[in-house]
Amino acid sequence: MANNKKQIRIALRNCGFINPENIGDYIARSGYAALASVLGANNPQNSIDVIKKSGLRGRGGGGFPTGLKWEIASKNHADQKYVVCNADEGDPGAFMDRSILEGDPHSVLEAMAINGFCIGATKGLIYIRAEYPLAIERLLIAINQAEEISVLGNNIMNTGFDFNIELRYGAGAFVCGEETALIHSMEGGRGEPTFKPPFPAQEGYLKKPTNVNNVETFANIPAIILKGWEWFSSIGTEKSKGTKVFALAGKVNNVGLIEVPMGITLREVIYEIGNGIVNDKNFKAVQTGGPSGGCLTEKFLDTPIDYDNLIAAGSMMGSGGMIVMDEDDCMVSVAKFYLDFTVEESCGKCAPCRIGNKRLFELLEKITEGKGTMEDLDHLKNLSKVTKDTALCGLGQTSPNPVLSTIDNFWNEYLAHVVDKKCPAGQCKALKCYIIDTEQCIGCTVCARACPVGAIKGEKKTPHEISQEICIKCGACMEKCKFNAISIK
Amino acid sequence: MSVKIQISQKTRTKIEEICKSFNNEPGELINVLHKTQDYLGYLPAEAQEVIGQELKIPTAKVYGVVSFYSFFTMIPKGRFPVSICMGTACYVRGAERILDELKHQLELNVGETSADGLFSLASLRCVGACGLAPVVLVGDKVYGRLAPDDVKNMVDEYKDMRGAV
Numbered sequence: 320m321a322n323n324k325k326q327i328r329i330a331l332r333n334c335g336f337i338n339p340e341n342i343g344d345y346i347a348r349s350g351y352a353a354l355a356s357v358l359g360a361n362n363p364q365n366s367i368d369v370i371k372k373s374g375l376r377g378r379g380g381g382g383f384p385t386g387l388k389w390e391i392a393s394k395n396h397a398d399q400k401y402v403v404c405n406a407d408e409g410d411p412g413a414f415m416d417r418s419i420l421e422g423d424p425h426s427v428l429e430a431m432a433i434n435g436f437c438i439g440a441t442k443g444l445i446y447i448r449a450e451y452p453l454a455i456e457r458l459l460i461a462i463n464q465a466e467e468i469s470v471l472g473n474n475i476m477n478t479g480f481d482f483n484i485e486l487r488y489g490a491g492a493f494v495c496g497e498e499t500a501l502i503h504s505m506e507g508g509r510g511e512p513t514f515k516p517p518f519p520a521q522e523g524y525l526k527k528p529t530n531v532n533n534v535e536t537f538a539n540i541p542a543i544i545l546k547g548w549e550w551f552s553s554i555g556t557e558k559s560k561g562t563k564v565f566a567l568a569g570k571v572n573n574v575g576l577i578e579v580p581m582g583i584t585l586r587e588v589i590y591e592i593g594n595g596i597v598n599d600k601n602f603k604a605v606q607t608g609g610p611s612g613g614c615l616t617e618k619f620l621d622t623p624i625d626y627d628n629l630i631a632a633g634s635m636m637g638s639g640g641m642i643v644m645d646e647d648d649c650m651v652s653v654a655k656f657y658l659d660f661t662v663e664e665s666c667g668k669c670a671p672c673r674i675g676n677k678r679l680f681e682l683l684e685k686i687t688e689g690k691g692t693m694e695d696l697d698h699l700k701n702l703s704k705v706t707k708d709t710a711l712c713g714l715g716q717t718s719p720n721p722v723l724s725t726i727d728n729f730w731n732e733y734l735a736h737v738v739d740k741k742c743p744a745g746q747c748k749a750l751k752c753y754i755i756d757t758e759q760c761i762g763c764t765v766c767a768r769a770c771p772v773g774a775i776k777g778e779k780k781t782p783h784e785i786s787q788e789i790c791i792k793c794g795a796c797m798e799k800c801k802f803n804a805i806s807i808k
Numbered sequence: 809m810s811v812k813i814q815i816s817q818k819t820r821t822k823i824e825e826i827c828k829s830f831n832n833e834p835g836e837l838i839n840v841l842h843k844t845q846d847y848l849g850y851l852p853a854e855a856q857e858v859i860g861q862e863l864k865i866p867t868a869k870v871y872g873v874v875s876f877y878s879f880f881t882m883i884p885k886g887r888f889p890v891s892i893c894m895g896t897a898c899y900v901r902g903a904e905r906i907l908d909e910l911k912h913q914l915e916l917n918v919g920e921t922s923a924d925g926l927f928s929l930a931s932l933r934c935v936g937a938c939g940l941a942p943v944v945l946v947g948d949k950v951y952g953r954l955a956p957d958d959v960k961n962m963v964d965e966y967k968d969m970r971g972a973v
């Protein structure tokens with residue numbers, strides 16, 4: 320973990336401090352005491368109220384108030400209800416949930432049992448990516464150990480409360496992180512979303528009321544029960560309480576998982592915890608919210624990070640990916656990267672997402688290849704809005720965000736690609752132009768020999784020249800030239 | 809693309825056993841597919857037929873699920889499965905150029921397996937080693953902070969093992 324100052328560990332309180340394969344370690348750090356206290360008090364509504372008053376909001380991206388969600392599920396009566404932990408973690412470039420499951424699996428199990436007791440469910444399911452074998456193994460060990468000492472299973476702590484947890488495996492589909500898709504996947508089918516309502520709390524797994532929460536959301540629960548809602552709600556901002564775990568990555572010196580109080584600023588995260596930009600380059604943007612989010616620029620460096628501020632700034636909290644970009648990153652390419660992801664991950668059920676995103680991707684591709692027109696830019700904006708407004712599920716409703724946010728913040732960069740046919744960051748290959756400076760070139764012929772396509776012509780001892788028609792922009796010549804005569808324009 | 813094969817009686821029995829261990833329950837289809845892929849390394853059409861028969865669901869439904877999830881594959885992986893992380897952190901640190909070089913060195917596109925069965929190339933999304941970005945995996949071995957120039961050496965190491973078992 321990066322630099323500890325400014326960090327507060329709640330969700331990660333045990334990660335790295337206990338042996339996750341030994342339940343004794345967890346218990347020694349007050350593990351299962353929260354469950355004992357909830358069961359002992361035997362007042363589910365009271366416990367739900369504690370979560371409500373704590374101000375905890377869902378950490379899976381949406382930010383829905385957790386206590387309220389529990390209350391809705393508790394009020395829907397049925398012969399069977401389910402608690403589901405969403406461990407599908409699909410944001411490419413994020414691994415918060417995996418770290419919690421690998422480092423502190425019991426905190427999630429304990430919270431699920433508390434949730435079960437509060438809403439009247441006796442079964443819990445964890446939907447976890449099959450790509451996380453270590454997390455799966457640790458969860459299975461943890462479930463076994465917990466059952467052995469009756470903090471899970473039947474008749475927990477002799478209170479008559481039964482709660483059993485099973486795993487369900489994802490199989491590499493981002494859309495399965497969406498809760499209705501997740502439920503269809505757990506039922507053995509294609510993970511395609513369905514329209515809400517009905518919400519899972521009304522009609523979820525096997526058509527029974529189901530409470531779905533994210534891993535990190537659950538990991539906060541035992542701490543809130545033990546230390547009280549007053550403590551939890553004293554951390555953070557007015558409408559976003561507690562902490563958030565981020566996977567800090569990209570062009571910062573210290574990368575890794577961080578847990579910071581809500582309300583911290585990007586400047587603190589990047590320059591104090593992240594220790595600044597690699598090679599002292601200039602900061603350009605931070606991407607949060609993954610494929611559903613957007614970019615925050617310099618003007619937001621001092622904005623307190625919380626759910627509402629990030630949305631107001633045109634991005635979102637998301638599940639915790641935080642990618643820092645510097646002057647060498649082309650923002651049009653970043654938007655294209657996310658759309659490429661969305662096109663691949665769209666389940667294809669609804670046309671706006673299946674076709675709209677593909678067209679958006681093609682437009683971005685055209686622009687990065689230097690073939691874009693001003694009309695394409697208009698088209699890009701309109702199509703983004705239409706896709707957002709008409710897609711069926713959260714994936715398609717948010718997938719144009721990276722495009723809109725980069726258009727808002729980096730319009731000039733789009734213009735440069737379209738009007739000047741230049742990529743200011745020098746990243747778009749098709750727009751790169753390798754040029755030999757005739758003042759510097761002594762005609763050593765090294766570049767001409769290095770060029771794989773014979774694009775460089777010139778007599779020995781006279782300045783050489785690159786034919787832009789033939790050049791494939793591989794950069795080999797520039798690397799070989801000992802006289803710094805070749806540069807990118 | 810799928811490979812047409814004849815599955816042996818032994819394999820058929822094994823798949824039947826897997827289905828049975830989940831009570832031939834159609835709702836357990838994904839678990840059955842995971843176990844079958846663990847065993848065979850991939851999910852050929854013939855295996856999907858057996859699963860359909862055992863769980864009493866159309867093969868088309870089985871195929872619908874197999875093709876929906878990227879974790880399931882219908883072509884066998886190479887002896888040295890090469891996976892490149894195309895997560896955001898790796899992308900920002902130049903994964904695209906590494907991928908170009910891998911394609912060039914392996915003469916494969918993403919999702920393909922070489923004719924001699926030695927290599928396959930896949931792309932993944934964040935393997936949780938963002939600190940080491942850009943990251944490539946060969947089997948379980950992690951190669952971090954790769955530069956395009958490192959790729960040839962890495963691949964050659966495995967090409968040299970062609971003869972070895």
Ligand SMILES: Cc1cc2nc3c(=O)[nH]c(=O)nc-3n(C[C@H](O)[C@H](O)[C@H](O)COP(=O)(O)O)c2cc1C
Pocket residue numbers: 376377378379380381382383385405406407408409410493494495496497498499531532533534536537638712713714
């Ligand atoms: C396309 C898409 C992908 C999602 N992926 C995840 C995910 O990987 N993990 C997660 O916890 N929630 C994910 N969500 C949010 C879930 O639908 C759901 O809101 C969340 O699991 C609820 O838990 P929370 O209230 O504790 O955040 C995703 C939503 C959408 C629309």
Ligand code: SF4
Pocket residue numbers: 494511512664665666667668669670672673710711712713714715716
């Ligand atoms: S928005 Fe995309 S992912 Fe969601 S249902 Fe439509 S096609 Fe599927």
Ligand code: SF4
Pocket residue numbers: 753766769770771772773774775785789790791792793794795796797
């Ligand atoms: S960039 Fe590559 S193709 Fe272009 S002139 Fe230089 S060596 Fe030749």
Ligand code: FES
Pocket residue numbers: 411412413893894895896897898899933934935936937938939941943
């Ligand atoms: S993005 Fe490649 S390891 Fe995380």
